[in-house]
Structure formats: C-alpha cells, structure tokens
Amino acid sequence: xxxxxxQLKGSVVTAIVLELYRYSGAQFADELAAKVRQAPMFFQQTxxxxxxxxxxxxxxxxxxxxxxALCRDFGLRPMAFRGGxxxxxxxxxxxxxxxxxxxxxxxxxxxxxPPEPVAAVEPxxxxxxxxxxxxxxxxxxxxxxxxxxxxxxxxxGSDLIVMAAVSEGAEILxxxxxxxxxxxxxxxxxxxRGDVQARIFCQSLEAELVSVAGNFKLSDSLRELTWKAPxxxxxxxxxxxxxxx
Amino acid sequence: xxxxxxxxxxxxxxxxTTSSAAIGTGLAxxxxxxxxxxFDVGLRNLDLIxxxxxxxxxxxxxxxxxxxxxxxxxxxxxxxxxxFILPASQTRDKDALSQEGVQAVLNELSRDFxxxxxxxxxxxxxxxxxxxxxxxxAVVVTNPEVSSVRDSDRILGILQSKTRRVEAGEExxxxxxLLTRYNPARVQAGEMLSVxxxxxxxxxxxxGVIPESEAVLKASNQGMPVILDQxxxxxxxxxxxxxxxxxxxxxxxxxxxxxxxxxxxLLGGK
Numbered sequence: 001x002x003x004x005x006x007q008l009k010g011s012v013v014t015a016i017v018l019e020l021y022r023y024s025g026a027q028f029a030d031e032l033a034a035k036v037r038q039a040p041m042f043f044q045q046t047x048x049x050x051x052x053x054x055x056x057x058x059x060x061x062x063x064x065x066x067x068x069a070l071c072r073d074f075g076l077r078p079m080a081f082r083g084g085x086x087x088x089x090x091x092x093x094x095x096x097x098x099x100x101x102x103x104x105x106x107x108x109x110x111x112x113x114p115p116e117p118v119a120a121v122e123p124x125x126x127x128x129x130x131x132x133x134x135x136x137x138x139x140x141x142x143x144x145x146x147x148x149x150x151x152x153x154x155x156x157g158s159d160l161i162v163m164a165a166v167s168e169g170a171e172i173l174x175x176x177x178x179x180x181x182x183x184x185x186x187x188x189x190x191x192x193r194g195d196v197q198a199r200i201f202c203q204s205l206e207a208e209l210v211s212v213a214g215n216f217k218l219s220d221s222l223r224e225l226t227w228k229a230p231x232x233x234x235x236x237x238x239x240x241x242x243x244x245x
Numbered sequence: 246x247x248x249x250x251x252x253x254x255x256x257x258x259x260x261x262t263t264s265s266a267a268i269g270t271g272l273a274x275x276x277x278x279x280x281x282x283x284f285d286v287g288l289r290n291l292d293l294i295x296x297x298x299x300x301x302x303x304x305x306x307x308x309x310x311x312x313x314x315x316x317x318x319x320x321x322x323x324x325x326x327x328x329f330i331l332p333a334s335q336t337r338d339k340d341a342l343s344q345e346g347v348q349a350v351l352n353e354l355s356r357d358f359x360x361x362x363x364x365x366x367x368x369x370x371x372x373x374x375x376x377x378x379x380x381x382x383a384v385v386v387t388n389p390e391v392s393s394v395r396d397s398d399r400i401l402g403i404l405q406s407k408t409r410r411v412e413a414g415e416e417x418x419x420x421x422x423l424l425t426r427y428n429p430a431r432v433q434a435g436e437m438l439s440v441x442x443x444x445x446x447x448x449x450x451x452x453g454v455i456p457e458s459e460a461v462l463k464a465s466n467q468g469m470p471v472i473l474d475q476x477x478x479x480x481x482x483x484x485x486x487x488x489x490x491x492x493x494x495x496x497x498x499x500x501x502x503x504x505x506x507x508x509x510x511l512l513g514g515k
C-alpha cells in the first residue's frame with residue numbers, strides 16, 4: 001500500500017470556555033485586562049471556545065470580529081463558537097470561526113468515499129470533537145536532591161518546591177512561588193515574569209539574594225532581619241518584606 | 246569488571262594525589278589488583294608521591310595516542326604487590342586527552358584490574374571532567390575551609406550531571422566525603438569548620454577524616470604513600486577510610502583533641 005501523508009483520528013481536545021453574557025467593546029476589553037493582571041501566566045496564547053449559550057443580549061448586536069480581535073490582543077486564541085441559534089451560523093462563520101452545536105457537542109464526520117478498486121479499502125473514520133471545560137493546572141516543579149553551587153533551576157510557568165538545601169552559589173528561579181524545605185544559601189528569585197504575588201518560603205534563610213518580581217534584597221540586609229530561621233519573603237506595596245514563618 | 250574510583254575536589258592542594266596514592270595502596274594491600282592513573286597532564290606528581298619517577302618511560306598520553314601499549318606504560322610498584330601506576334605526560338597538556346582514548350584505556354584496564362583509581366587534577370575543566378566521567382565511585386577530598394567546601398559543592402554538581410552513568414540513566418555515582426587536614430584543636434577554638442559543618446553543607450556520606458599531620462609532607466618527599474607509615478595518625482586514618490570504602494563500619498578516630506599524658510608531653514611524642 002502507498003504511504004499515507006495523513007490520517008484522521010478521533011480525539012478529545014480540552015479547552016477553556018469563555019461564557020459570554022453580554023458584549024460591549026470597552027467593557028469586554030476592561031474585564032479582559034483585569035483578568036490578565038490577576039493571572040498573567042494564563043494568557044499565553046491560550047485556546048478558548050466562546051460559548052453563546054448564556055447570552056442575554058441580542059446576538060445580532062454583537063461585533064464578533066472586534067471581540068475576537070480583543071481576545072487575541074490579550075493573549076487568548078478563540079478556536080470556535082459554541083451554541084447560539086442555527087440561524088446565526090452565517091454571521092458567526094463570517095467572523096472567521098466555526099460554530100459548534102451544543103447538546104451532543106459531537107460532529108460525525110462523513111465516511112470517506114469508496115476508494116478506487118486498485119487501492120486497499122480505507123477504514124471507516126468517525127471524528128468526534130468533545131470540548132470540555134477544564135481548569136488549566138501547571139504542576140509545580142519538585143526537586144528532591146540538594147541544588148549544588150553553580151547549578152541553576154528555573155520553574156517556568158509554575159511554583160518551585162525544593163526538598164533539600166540550596167547551596168551557596170546556586171540559583172533557583174520560578175514564575176510562581178518558591179518553597180525550600182531546607183536551608184536557602186544561594187539566590188532565589190520568585191515571580192520572575194512579573195507576578196508580584198509570588199513568595200519565597202524557606203526553613204532557614206541564609207540566602208545570598210532574594211527577589212520577588214525584580215525587587216531584591218542582598219544577604220547584608222537579610223542578616224538584620226530573619227536570619228538562619230524559617231522565613232517568608234513577599235512584596236507589599238512595592239517593598240520587599242521578610243517575615244518569620 | 247573493575248570499579249572506577251575518581252579522587253576529585255575542585256579546589257587545588259587539598260590532598261587528592263596524597264589520597265589517591267594512599268587509597269590505591271590500601272586497596273592493593275587488601276589483595277585487590279589496583280591501578281592508579283594520573284590525569285593531571287602537564288603537572289604530573291603521582292609518580293613522585295609513589296616514588297617511581299625514575300622509572301617513567303611511557304605515559305597515559307602515549308597509550309592514548311597508541312605510541313605505546315598499556316603494558317609498556319604501567320609501572321609496577323616495588324613495595325606493594327598488585328599495585329600499578331599509569332603516569333601522566335609532563336610535556337603535553339590536557340588537550341591531549343580525548344574521550345574515546347580515555348575510554349579505551351579504562352576498558353583495557355577493566356579486564357584485568359579490580360580497582361582503577363583516577364587521580365583528578367584541580368579545577369572543573371577538561372582534565373577534571375575526563376577523570377570523573379567514567380567513575381562509579383567518587384571520593385571528594387575537602388579541607389575544612391570555606392573555599393574548599395564551596396568548590397567541592399561545585400564538583401558534586403558536576404558529578405550529578407556530567408558523568409557517563411547519568412547520561413546513560415544508570416545509578417548515579419556513589420559519592421563519599423574525605424575530610425583532610427583536620428585539626429581538632431582548631432575546631433574547638435572555632436577557627437576551623439567542624440565535621441558537622443561540612444556534612445551539613447555537602448550532605449554526602451563521610452568516608453574518612455584525615456588529621457593534619459607532618460607525616461604527609463615527609464611521605465611525599467620520601468616518595469612513599471603515607472598509608473604505609475602505620476605509626477602515624479594520617480596513615481591509620483587512611484587505612485580506616487579504605488576499610489569503609491570496602492563496606493566495613495569503622496568508627497571515626499582522631500576527631501577529638503588528644504589529651505597528652507604527662508610522659509608524652511615530657512618526651513615530646515605525638
């Protein structure tokens with residue numbers, strides 16, 4: 001048999017659903033901006049399905065191309081619409097996205113046409129697209145061995161948990177929080193992509209440098225605060241605070 | 246199949262060559278056929294410490310470049326049976342070592358020998374990396390002093406990431422801490438890091454504590470591994486370390502300040 005260049009398979013795709021209740025360009029943009037501030041890590045070209053099932057206003061008044069453009073500006077990638085009256089199909093598809101019916105949420109692909117008699121018979125293919133609402137969970141990075149001098153560990157898009165000591169001369173970074181269940185003797189930088197809510201927790205603060213979202217303190221200033229004791233480092237009103245755990 | 250032990254440290258001058266000579270000799274004394282290889286190309290000193298510098302004809306680099314066979318280059322130790330030394334080249338430098346060359350030599354030695362001790366040069370560059378790449382066991386020699394501890398920590402990081410075992414997904418290299426030049430009196434006075442301090446920072450099992458001893462300098466100059474001088478504390482401490490390496494549980498000696506009795510002080514003994 002000749003080698004195929006592709007195959008159609010049944011698959012389940014998970015995506016976030018953006019439930020639309022009403023729409024006005026300015027309000028939509030403001031609310032998106034607020035959500036981005038709350039959870040910037042979420043808006044990294046995340047695929048979304050725009051659900052029209054709970055729409056309270058008239059669908060015809062909505063400027064869909066504008067809505068889609070705003071989503072893209074804020075880091076969301078609308079893949080499709082879900083729900084809405086069948087009559088609106090033309091309008092939605094003019095905006096560039098497909099409309100997926102609710103209820104079964106499934107679409108059966110028509111079976112392929114019978115092949116030429118020469119080639120072997122192709123198997124029946126049914127494609128079912130199921131869209132589920134699922135919370136995006138990026139698991140924390142866990143390190144169980146000591147982090148040695150000269151090593152660098154970066155937990156991208158998540159928290160970092162270290163179950164041993166971090167040696168002097170080592171560097172640990174995370175987009176989220178940092179937990180060190182041991183002595184922190186090296187450098188720790190939390191919230192490196194700008195998350196000001198990130199914190200650093202350790203069982204014994206002996207660090208060379210600690211930083212949250214770019215605001216740092218060196219060991220000289222740390223020695224006057226909670227030194228060689230369980231501590232947490234956090235940002236409050238743009239100042240770095242070091243407190244006892 | 247031989248077990249490959251690398252004696253490394255990161256920091257220079259802490260006692261790697263002294264320890265390689267002592268451990269290699271200790272293993273040979275217990276009946277294991279042992280080879281000690283000097284990886285410090287260009288700054289060789291294992292041959293001096295072992296007392297065979299006048300019998301060096303061919304060296305490690307000659308064997309790698311196929312200018313001599315392993316049998317021609319290996320020097321049989323005159324004092325201890327089962328012990329052989331492969332000296333380094335003095336005229337060339339670390340670039341003369343190649344991964345394939347080192348692997349070929351180690352494979353050939355593995356066929357006949359029980360233990361291969363690799364005396365690493367100081368630093369973390371090519372020479373040191375070559376020495377530790379094929380290791381099964383690592384003895385990290387550390388002085389109870391801050392820069393030595395930090396450099397040992399760095400070397401431990403490299404042992405955990407840049408060895409054949411790690412790259413092949415096998416069990417990691419067995420790490421052991423050998424604390425050298427330990428002086429209990431200075432530890433008590435708070436001038437020197439204690440065993441506990443070093444263990445806290447490095448967090449690897451302790452295989453031995455070698456006390457600071459004048460016997461080490463004397464042994465180097467005489468070209469005799471200090472483990473053969475069993476009257477000295479250093480020699481005895483190395484014997485204990487070799488026993489622990491082979492799996493015996495031996496209590497650590499020489500950790501506390503020795504109280505000299507009246508006669509000892511009178512006669513000036515140590």
